[in-house]
Amino acid sequence: MHDVWREVSRHLEIGESVEALFPRVAAHLPVRWVLVRRVTADRSRLETVGAGGDPAIEGLPLRTEVPAHQRAAFASWLEESQVTTWRGLGDRDGIRGLVAPLGGLLLAGALRHGDRVLGILAVGGEPALDDDRAVIEALLEPFATALINDGRLHELARLRERAEADNRALLSRLQRQDVSEAIVGAEAGLRTVMEQVDQVARTDAPVLILGETGSGKEVVARAIHQRSRRAEGPFLRINCGAIAPELVDSELFGHERGSFTGAVAARKGWFERSDGGTLFLDEVGDLPPAAQVRLLRVLQDGSFMRVGGQHVLTCDVRVVAATHRDLPGLVRSGTFREDLWYRISVFPIKLPPLRERQQDIPALARHFSERAGLRLSGLPIAPTRADLDALVAYPWPGNVREL
Ligand SMILES: Nc1ncnc2c1ncn2[C@@H]1O[C@H](COP(=O)(O)OP(=O)(O)OP(=O)(O)O)[C@@H](O)[C@H]1O
Ligand SMILES: [Mg+2]
Known part of the structure; x- marks a missing residue:
């Protein structure tokens, strides 16, 4: 006994x-x-x-x-x-x-x-x-x-599923507040970009955002979601470079319970989770080759199967991709599929680096110093004239993030 x-x-x-x-x-x-x-x-x-x-x-x-x-x-x-x-x-x-x-x-x-x-x-x-x-x-x-x-x-697995879903909903609500926090330079250095955002937000077309590191690609991706008919739906960001190649299928499309070692419970993939919303594929240039094939298929007809699944599932997802890498170069070198490049580059938005929109630097500097001041001391801080001159003269290789 x-x-x-x-x-x-x-x-x-x-x-x-x-x-x-x-x-x-x-x-x-x-x-x-x-x-x-x-x-x-x-x-x-x-x-x-x-x-x-x-x-x-x-x-x-x-x-x-x-x-x-x-x-x-x-x-x-x-x-x-x-x-x-x-x-x-x-x-x-x-x-x-x-x-x-x-x-x-x-x-x-x-x-x-x-x-x-x-x-x-x-x-x-x-x-x-x-x-x-x-x-x-x-x-x-x-x-x-x-x-x-x-x-x-x-019961625990069920509760966890539900908690995860609640969590996602809350997070996307928080992110929405962040977005409404204003895009600095929307009327100045980012004017052309924001016009493109407004134009494409009305459609379901895939968007490709190009720009140097820290230039605001994620900010633009969220703005597109926010201004689209999907604004109330989920916005999910996935870093394509951070997924292990052997898990890509299961991450993107989900799996059924027991479909591979470690698959102890069924799991929804990113496509299913962003149904009715926007899936932001960040660093799309880093997507492993096998995943490129699968992504192409779902972009072509909107259908996919979970790993180990029996049924073809469909989803209503707008894909926004971003990369700081030279995608045409990756296509030429054979690292990125040409047919996928055609699919995702229907509507490219090129974000200018900060050194090419110096007029935004003072406003950005005021915006960030005010926020930092409030957070650190409870009082807003304003940069001086001399500070601003120095900031404008700097080339900002890390763009807005560096600023
Ligand atoms: N126009 C803007 N107004 C206000 N904040 C901005 C603006 N552009 C970028 N930022 C801020 O700068 C930081 C970097 O932006 P974001 O993450 O969108 O850049 P990215 O292009 O995705 O960078 P990476 O290539 O490193 O992923 C974020 O904190 C973002 O909120
Ligand atoms: Mg980013």
């Missing part, structure tokens, strides 16, 4: 618990197989959630619907506190056929959490197992605990 409890505490997934428990039980009892099935709250269905031992149990149906005329009998059997024994093929009230339609000696009982029936434990074995009924009865509690752990694990 000690061993059994230890195994139960070692595993969270019921399938793993049962697999690990079977040999412990079989070492002491003439048991051939063990089966754990969840029972729905209305007692209308049984679902196999764990099995171990004789391969014959693998052939059993995973789901069993309890026919209407058997519901009452099945429900009252579940209320019995003792383990029931069936010998040979005897099955007076059809319960055995519902629990586990296999021949030989069968013992089964309900798994409970307090008064609530969660499932059943069924054990098949040699005729001698009949003498061990008390042991099987004692096993109900650890198996019920394993089932409870599993339920909690899945």
